Amino acid sequence: MSALTALPAWQALSQHRDTIESTHLRDLFAQDPSRAERYQLHAAGLFLDYAKNRINDDTIALLCQLARETGVEALRDAMFRGEVINNTEGRPVLHTALRYSGEGAIQAQGEDAAAEVRDTLKRMKAFVEAIHSQSWKGYDGDAFTDVVSIGIGGSFLGPKIMSEALRPYWRGDLRCHFVANIDGTALTEKLKKLDPKRTLILMSSKSFTTQETLTNTESARQWFLDSGAPESAIGQHFVAVSANVPAAEAFGIKAENVYPMWDWVGGRYSLWSAIGLPIALLVGFDHFEALLRGAEAMDTHFREAPLEQNMPALMGLLSLWYTNFFNSGSQVILTYDHYLRGLPAYVQQLDMESNGKGVNKEGEPMDCATGPVIWGGEGTNGQHAYHQLLHQGSGVIPADFILPLQSHNPLGRHHAMLASNCLAQTQALMQGKTQAEAEAELAGKGLDAGALTELARHKVMPGNKPSNTLLMDKLTPHTLGALVALYEHRTFVQGAVWGINSFDQWGVELGKVLGNAILDELESNQPKLDQDSSTANLIRMFRKGQIN
Numbered sequence: 122m123s124a125l126t127a128l129p130a131w132q133a134l135s136q137h138r139d140t141i142e143s144t145h146l147r148d149l150f151a152q153d154p155s156r157a158e159r160y161q162l163h164a165a166g167l168f169l170d171y172a173k174n175r176i177n178d179d180t181i182a183l184l185c186q187l188a189r190e191t192g193v194e195a196l197r198d199a200m201f202r203g204e205v206i207n208n209t210e211g212r213p214v215l216h217t218a219l220r221y222s223g224e225g226a227i228q229a230q231g232e233d234a235a236a237e238v239r240d241t242l243k244r245m246k247a248f249v250e251a252i253h254s255q256s257w258k259g260y261d262g263d264a265f266t267d268v269v270s271i272g273i274g275g276s277f278l279g280p281k282i283m284s285e286a287l288r289p290y291w292r293g294d295l296r297c298h299f300v301a302n303i304d305g306t307a308l309t310e311k312l313k314k315l316d317p318k319r320t321l322i323l324m325s326s327k328s329f330t331t332q333e334t335l336t337n338t339e340s341a342r343q344w345f346l347d348s349g350a351p352e353s354a355i356g357q358h359f360v361a362v363s364a365n366v367p368a369a370e371a372f373g374i375k376a377e378n379v380y381p382m383w384d385w386v387g388g389r390y391s392l393w394s395a396i397g398l399p400i401a402l403l404v405g406f407d408h409f410e411a412l413l414r415g416a417e418a419m420d421t422h423f424r425e426a427p428l429e430q431n432m433p434a435l436m437g438l439l440s441l442w443y444t445n446f447f448n449s450g451s452q453v454i455l456t457y458d459h460y461l462r463g464l465p466a467y468v469q470q471l472d473m474e475s476n477g478k479g480v481n482k483e484g485e486p487m488d489c490a491t492g493p494v495i496w497g498g499e500g501t502n503g504q505h506a507y508h509q510l511l512h513q514g515s516g517v518i519p520a521d522f523i524l525p526l527q528s529h530n531p532l533g534r535h536h537a538m539l540a541s542n543c544l545a546q547t548q549a550l551m552q553g554k555t556q557a558e559a560e561a562e563l564a565g566k567g568l569d570a571g572a573l574t575e576l577a578r579h580k581v582m583p584g585n586k587p588s589n590t591l592l593m594d595k596l597t598p599h600t601l602g603a604l605v606a607l608y609e610h611r612t613f614v615q616g617a618v619w620g621i622n623s624f625d626q627w628g629v630e631l632g633k634v635l636g637n638a639i640l641d642e643l644e645s646n647q648p649k650l651d652q653d654s655s656t657a658n659l660i661r662m663f664r665k666g667q668i669n
């Protein structure tokens with residue numbers, strides 16, 4: 122047993138689980154009409170109803186005790202102070218400094234992170250306004266109409282998904298196209314519709330070593346030059362965001378066109394930095410700042426609210442409750458808003474890259490599960506597909522339902538219908554359907570008693586499936602910022618309890634190097650093939666371009 126699983130709170134939760142297991146959520150609601158009032162919370166423009174979780178007051182008390190015994194609050198405060206909590210890379214973790222609007226300093230290894238952020242925001246603002254006012258144009262005097270944003274991982278998902286989420290706020294004078302994959306089809310399909318004279322290329326790579334981003338940017342440069350643009354025009358059309366300014370300059374991007382990133386911001390936490398430039402270009406700098414303020418409001422709540430009333434803490438602890446005490450290997454995020462359809466993929470990277478770890482901070486193997494599989498999609502589409510497994514599958518898959526109360530596109534009864542589906546799903550998962558209810562539904566349909574009982578068995582829903590419901594008045598830059606920061610901190614809380622480093626990603630780094638050795642073999646004519654027989658055979662086929 123590890124120090125973690127031996128903790129009094131962990132042991133108490135293991136026993137408490139049996140109490141909870143013996144009571145159906147339906148009965149918990151029947152026994153306590155005030156349940157919804159007791160298990161709800163407001164923070165930073167968001168409302169969380171967590172009453173449909175398999176909990177009672179003891180569960181919350183024990184989960185908060187576990188957080189205290191594992192030092193979650195102390196680690197949170199150390200993160201905000203800029204201490205080196207990413208121990209394997211020797212770095213502070215300061216994405217919260219990116220949205221800090223106070224005047225004070227935030228020390229990050231001898232530098233004032235807050236001052237650097239302020240300077241960079243000023244530069245970003247000037248750049249965005251120059252593009253919008255058309256004081257910065259293409260080399261032939263044309264205003265920019267299109268931006269191609271090249272980046273992958275955290276340098277892609279945040280800008281793309283948040284831009285989509287803020288579509289109602291787009292200015293309308295610029296389009297943005299995102300290219301991440303090394304698959305040449307991704308870039309080719311985007312570029313073939315564009316006019317190089319009116320296109321700005323924005324490449325984002327914190328490390329400036331990522332194969333996909335470097336190769337796509339080189340190919341985009343070639344496309345630009347092949348169109349007849351002079352080499353001297355590169356400076357007007359290519360901008361980079363990177364923590365590695367010398368490498369960006371060596372690549373040919375003018376120093377004044379390189380916007381900084383810092384070691385103390387993880388890729389998956391970087392959309393609030395210059396990595397978010399595509400968002401600012403699309404929606405304007407005021408809305409980008411509102412996004413930062415929403416995240417900052419959630420930071421303040423996370424920092425100040427006691428654990429029992431702390432939205433990210435409670436969501437993180439509830440997630441851990443199911444992962445570690447109910448063996449739920451996955452969690453689903455269901456957004457009932459078309460603009461938020463990308464959020465599950467965003468949280469997937471955020472959570473799985475952060476908490477997909479098998480050893481703790483000391484490098485010792487974990488003896489309990491860590492990061493669950495995160496997946497999901499937009500409602501109501503999923504209801505016609507994978508919700509079947511949520512309702513009648515054999516495991517427990519906790520769900521987060523996310524619903525803005527007002528639509529940006531009020532259209533007849535659409536929004537009420539959308540909301541009714543969202544609420545009905547949470548209710549159906551909680552209540553389920555008993556054998557007696559299923560039989561009652563089938564009565565009068567002409568079935569004999571035996572057939573009726575048998576068919577009813579297939580229609581039984583066990584219920585007792587937990588969910589959170591997150592509401593906001595409307596999806597705005599502010600509420601979006603708060604929502605994303607909520608998931609960041611929820612991820613943090615789980616990693617802190619587990620005692621893992623949520624801020625490195627050695628498994629993903631492996632992919633950055635593994636491909637290179639095989640690439641040499643694929644492009645070579647030498648029959649060297651120092652590989653296992655399966656890989657060698659596949660390489661031979663690629664060289665021939667034929668499967669026979």
Ligand SMILES: O=P(O)(O)OC[C@H]1O[C@H](O)[C@H](O)[C@@H](O)[C@@H]1O
Binds near residue numbers: 334
């Ligand atoms: O921004 P870059 O340095 O190009 O990195 C892009 C991505 O690379 C890796 O896959 C990392 O694990 C991600 O966290 C990162 O966002």
